[in-house]
Amino acid sequence: MARIEIPRFEFVARFARNRGALVGAVLIFLVALTAVLAPVLFPTDPLRIVGAPELWPGEDPDFPLGTDSLGRDILSMIVHGARATLLIGLCASAVATLIGVTIGAIAGYFGGWVDEIVMRTAELFQTIPNLIFVLTIVVILGSTLANIVIAIGIVSWTSIARMTRAEFLALRDREFVQACRAMGMGNGGIILGEILPNALPPVIVLSSLVVAGAILFESAVSFLGLGDPNVASWGRLVGDGRQLIRSSWYICAIPGVAIMVTVLCLNLIGDGLNDALNPKLRDR
Amino acid sequence: MTNGFSRRSFAAGAFGAGALAAGIIGKSGASLAQGTPKRGGTLVATWGGGEPQACYVPAGGGSSPTFSSSKLFERLGRRTMEGAFEGELAEAWKPAADFKSYAIKIRKGVKFHDGKDMTVDDVVYSIGEIWKKYAAAAALTDFAGVEAPDSDTVVVTFNKPVPEFFFSSLLCGNVNYVVPKHVYAGSDPVTNPANNSPTGTGPWKFKEWVRGSHFEYVRNDAYWRKDMPYLDRLIIRYVRDPAGRAAAMEAGDIHIGVFNPVAPPDIKRLTGTGKFVATSKGYEESVWSTSFEVNMRNPIFAKREVRQAMFFAIDRNLIAKTVYYGYARPGTSPIFSPNKEFFTADTFKTAFDPKKAAALLDAAGHPKQKDGKRFTLNLLAAGWFAENGKIGAIVKQGLEDVGVGINLTVPDRPSSIKRIYTDYDFDVAISNQANPSEPVPSTTQYYTSDGIKKGVPFRNASGFHTPEVDALVEKIKVETDPAKRKALVVEFQKITTLECPNLPLVELESITVASTRVQNHSNDPNYLAASWHDIWLAS
Numbered sequence: 001m002a003r004i005e006i007p008r009f010e011f012v013a014r015f016a017r018n019r020g021a022l023v024g025a026v027l028i029f030l031v032a033l034t035a036v037l038a039p040v041l042f043p044t045d046p047l048r049i050v051g052a053p054e055l056w057p058g059e060d061p062d063f064p065l066g067t068d069s070l071g072r073d074i075l076s077m078i079v080h081g082a083r084a085t086l087l088i089g090l091c092a093s094a095v096a097t098l099i100g101v102t103i104g105a106i107a108g109y110f111g112g113w114v115d116e117i118v119m120r121t122a123e124l125f126q127t128i129p130n131l132i133f134v135l136t137i138v139v140i141l142g143s144t145l146a147n148i149v150i151a152i153g154i155v156s157w158t159s160i161a162r163m164t165r166a167e168f169l170a171l172r173d174r175e176f177v178q179a180c181r182a183m184g185m186g187n188g189g190i191i192l193g194e195i196l197p198n199a200l201p202p203v204i205v206l207s208s209l210v211v212a213g214a215i216l217f218e219s220a221v222s223f224l225g226l227g228d229p230n231v232a233s234w235g236r237l238v239g240d241g242r243q244l245i246r247s248s249w250y251i252c253a254i255p256g257v258a259i260m261v262t263v264l265c266l267n268l269i270g271d272g273l274n275d276a277l278n279p280k281l282r283d284r
Numbered sequence: 285m286t287n288g289f290s291r292r293s294f295a296a297g298a299f300g301a302g303a304l305a306a307g308i309i310g311k312s313g314a315s316l317a318q319g320t321p322k323r324g325g326t327l328v329a330t331w332g333g334g335e336p337q338a339c340y341v342p343a344g345g346g347s348s349p350t351f352s353s354s355k356l357f358e359r360l361g362r363r364t365m366e367g368a369f370e371g372e373l374a375e376a377w378k379p380a381a382d383f384k385s386y387a388i389k390i391r392k393g394v395k396f397h398d399g400k401d402m403t404v405d406d407v408v409y410s411i412g413e414i415w416k417k418y419a420a421a422a423a424l425t426d427f428a429g430v431e432a433p434d435s436d437t438v439v440v441t442f443n444k445p446v447p448e449f450f451f452s453s454l455l456c457g458n459v460n461y462v463v464p465k466h467v468y469a470g471s472d473p474v475t476n477p478a479n480n481s482p483t484g485t486g487p488w489k490f491k492e493w494v495r496g497s498h499f500e501y502v503r504n505d506a507y508w509r510k511d512m513p514y515l516d517r518l519i520i521r522y523v524r525d526p527a528g529r530a531a532a533m534e535a536g537d538i539h540i541g542v543f544n545p546v547a548p549p550d551i552k553r554l555t556g557t558g559k560f561v562a563t564s565k566g567y568e569e570s571v572w573s574t575s576f577e578v579n580m581r582n583p584i585f586a587k588r589e590v591r592q593a594m595f596f597a598i599d600r601n602l603i604a605k606t607v608y609y610g611y612a613r614p615g616t617s618p619i620f621s622p623n624k625e626f627f628t629a630d631t632f633k634t635a636f637d638p639k640k641a642a643a644l645l646d647a648a649g650h651p652k653q654k655d656g657k658r659f660t661l662n663l664l665a666a667g668w669f670a671e672n673g674k675i676g677a678i679v680k681q682g683l684e685d686v687g688v689g690i691n692l693t694v695p696d697r698p699s700s701i702k703r704i705y706t707d708y709d710f711d712v713a714i715s716n717q718a719n720p721s722e723p724v725p726s727t728t729q730y731y732t733s734d735g736i737k738k739g740v741p742f743r744n745a746s747g748f749h750t751p752e753v754d755a756l757v758e759k760i761k762v763e764t765d766p767a768k769r770k771a772l773v774v775e776f777q778k779i780t781t782l783e784c785p786n787l788p789l790v791e792l793e794s795i796t797v798a799s800t801r802v803q804n805h806s807n808d809p810n811y812l813a814a815s816w817h818d819i820w821l822a823s
Contacts, residue, residue, distance in 0.1 A: 048681060053606045070606050070674055143693060225667060229676060229692045243670065246527070247549040 021272020092214035095153025100160025108168025167199035201277035357461035357484035453722035566811030573788035595634035615788025660689030748785030
C-alpha cells in the first residue's frame with residue numbers, strides 16, 4: 001500500500017557498505033553463537049569453584065583466561081556471561097521499545113491534552129538520573145534478572161517514545177493517512193497498519209542502541225553488587241575483581257574488554273541500520 | 285554489641301591474619317617496643333569504615349562513633365592485653381558478700397575538658413541515666429539503682445547476684461563512659477548537641493569536625509596521667525575506599541589505620557615496603573565472625589539433623605583461605621576461640637563433610653527428588669561486607685552439592701537488616717557478629733527467647749529457643765563462682781553447637797596497619813575503642 005518499501009537486497013547492500021557495521025554484525029553474531037553454545041562448551045555451572053583462586057591467564061592450561069578471586073573459571077563465566085548479558089540487553093530493549101512505541105504513538109497520533117500529559121510524564125522520567133533510577137528500582141523490587149530487565153526498560157523508553165511521537169506527528173497528516181481516514185478506517189488500524197510501519201526504521205536504530213545501553217546499565221548494577229548473584233554476568237565479574245585491581249587486574253580487564261567490544265559492535269550495527277533504513281540518507 | 289557498623293564499612297571488609305600474616309605480625313614486635321617517648325607531633329589515624337553519624341552516640345551507634353568518641357571520653361575500667369582488669373577513672377571496685385552490689389572507688393583529681401572536676405555525681409548520672417537507658421540497656425536488666433554514699437565511692441545495686449567478670453566487663457564496655465552531668469542533665473542525651481563536640485576526661489580534647497573529612501583533637505594539657513599524651517594533635521581522617529586509604533598511607537598522609545583499613549592484597553604490598561607493619565593484636569575483646577543462621581520458622585528445620593546437615597555441607601576452610609586470604613579461621617562455637625575465660629574446644633563439631641550432610645538429610649526424610657534436589661531454600665547473604673556475597677557463592681555450591689537447591693540474594697545493608705531481623709524473610713542467612721569476652725548478653729541473646737526482638741538488629745533472628753537454654757542462660761547470669769560459671773557456659777556451647785540454629789562459619793582476624801614511625805599502638809584488647817593516651821610518633 002502506502003508503505004515505503006526498501007527492497008531486501010538493497011537493505012543488505014546498504015548495511016554492508018558501512019564496513020564498521022559489517023564488522024560489528026559479524027562480531028555480535030560470534031558473541032551470540034557463543035551464548036547459544038555456552039551449555040555445550042561448558043556444561044558445568046560457571047559459578048562453580050573449580051581451581052585455585054587468582055590464577056593468571058595462561059598459568060594453568062585448564063583455565064586459559066585464569067580464575068577469579070574464588071577460583072572460578074573466567075572463560076566459562078565469560079561464555080555463560082555472554083548469554084546473560086545479551087539476554088538482558090535484548091529483553092530490556094524489547095521492554096523499552098514496547099513501552100516507548102506505545103506511548104509515543106498515542107501521544108503523536110492523538111495530540112492535544114493526551115500528548116501534553118504523556119510527554120510531561122516522559123520528561124519527569126528523563127529528569128531522574130538514569131543509573132540512580134535503575135538502582136532504586138532494583139533495590140525495591142529485588143535483585144533478580146527479570147527485575148533488572150524491567151528496571152532498565154522503565155528508564156530507557158523515553159527517547160524511543162519521543163522519536164516515535166516525532167515520526168507520528170510528521171506522518172499523521174500525510175495524504176495516505178487522510179485517505180485512510182476518508183475511507184473510514186479506525187484509529188487503531190491507521191496507527192498499527194499505516195503509520196507505524198513507516199515510523200519504525202528510526203525506532204529500530206534507536207532500539208539497537210538501547211541494547212548497548214542496557215548492557216552498560218546491567219554491568220553497572222552488577223558492578224555495584226546489586227546484580228543477580230545466581231547468574232554469571234560480565235559486569236558482576238568486573239565488580240568482583242575491583243578489590244584486586246592492583247594485583248590481579250586481569251579479573252576486571254577481561255570482562256571489561258568483552259563489554260566494551262560488544263557495546264561498540266552494537267553501536268556500529270546501529271550506524272549501519274541507520275544507513276540502511278533512514279530514507280533521508282538513502283542517496284547520500 | 286558493636287554491630288551497627290556503617291554502610292560504607294562494607295567496602296572495608298578485609299579481615300584478619302593467618303598463615304599469610306604470620307611473617308608480617310612477626311615484624312610488628314618492633315612497633316610495640318618501648319622506646320623513649322618523644323613529645324609533640326601530629327598523628328593522623330583512620331579506620332576501615334566511614335564517618336560516624338555523630339561524634340558520640342550514647343547507645344553506641346556502631347564502631348564508627350565508638351572510634352571517634354573513645355579518644356575524648358574514658359571508662360571506669362579497662363582490660364589489659366594479659367586479660368586483667370584495671371582501673372581507669374575508677375581506682376578499684378569490689379562486690380558485696382552477696383554479689384548484689386558493687387562499690388566503686390573513684391579516681392581523684394580528674395578534670396573534664398571544660399575545667400570542672402569529675403565527681404561521683406557524674407558517675408552516678410552516667411550509670412543511672414546513660415548506661416541503664418542507652419549504652420548498656422541490654423546488659424543492665426537486673427539493675428536496681430546507683431548512689432554515692434560519700435565523695436569518692438559509688439555503689440551499684442542489682443536485684444540478683446551479678447558475677448564479678450560480668451560487672452568488670454560492664455565497666456570496660458565500649459561506650460560505657462563517664463559523661464559530664466552538667467552538660468547532659470536535663471536534656472535528651474540522644475539529641476544533645478554536645479554529642480558532636482563532646483566534653484570528656486580523655487587524653488584528647490575536641491577541636492573541630494570538618495564533615496566529610498576529619499576530626500581534629502588536641503592534647504588535653506590537664507590530663508590525669510602524668511606527661512601524657514605525648515602528641516600535640518590527633519586527626520581522625522575518613523577515606524571512603526580501601527584503595528584510597530592504602531594510597532594515603534603510602535603518601536605518608538595517614539600514619540595508622542585500624543580495623544582492616546586496606547584490602548588484604550594491599551597489606552602484603554604495604555608491609556613489603558618495610559615502612560609499615562600489620563598486626564592482628566588489639567582485637568581480642570572485639571572478635572568478629574561471619575555467622576550462618578537457619579530460620580526455625582521454616583518447618584523443614586524442625587529436625588535438628590537438617591540444621592546440622594547445613595553446616596556439614598559448608599567448607600569453612602575454603603572460606604577462610606580464599607575469601608579472607610587466610611585472615612580467618614573456621615569457627616566452632618558461639619564463644620570465639622580467643623576468649624580465654626569461656627571458650628571450649630569440647631563441642632559438637634560440624635567440620636566439612638558432604639557425605640555426612642547427605643546421610644543426615646536422607647535420614648531426616650528428605651531424599652533427592654527426580655530433579656536431583658531435596659528441597660530449595662532462600663539464602664540471604666548480608667551485603668554490608670563484600671565478603672559475605674562471596675561466602676554466599678561458596679555456601680550455595682556446598683549445599684547444592686548435597687542436593688539442596690539455593691536461591692542466593694545479596695541485598696544492601698538496610699534491606700539485609702530488614703529482611704533478617706525484622707521480616708525474618710530468609711531460610712538461611714549469612715550475617716556477622718562481634719562479641720566481647722563476657723557472653724551475657726551479647727552472645728547469649730542469639731539463643732534465648734528474650735533475644736527474639738522483631739526489628740532489633742543483631743539479635744535472635746533464627747527464632748531458636750528452648751526452655752533448657754533459657755534456664756541455662758538465667759543461671760549464667762547469676763552464677764558468681766567463676767569455675768561454676770565457666771562450666772555453665774561450656775554447657776551452653778555444647779547445646780548450641782549440637783542444635784545448630786546459628787553458628788560462626790569463620791572467626792575473622794581484624795588487622796591494624798601502621799607506619800613504623802607509630803609507637804605504642806595495638807596495646808589494648810579493643811584498640812579501636814581505646815583512648816590512645818600513650819601513642820607517639822618517632823621521627
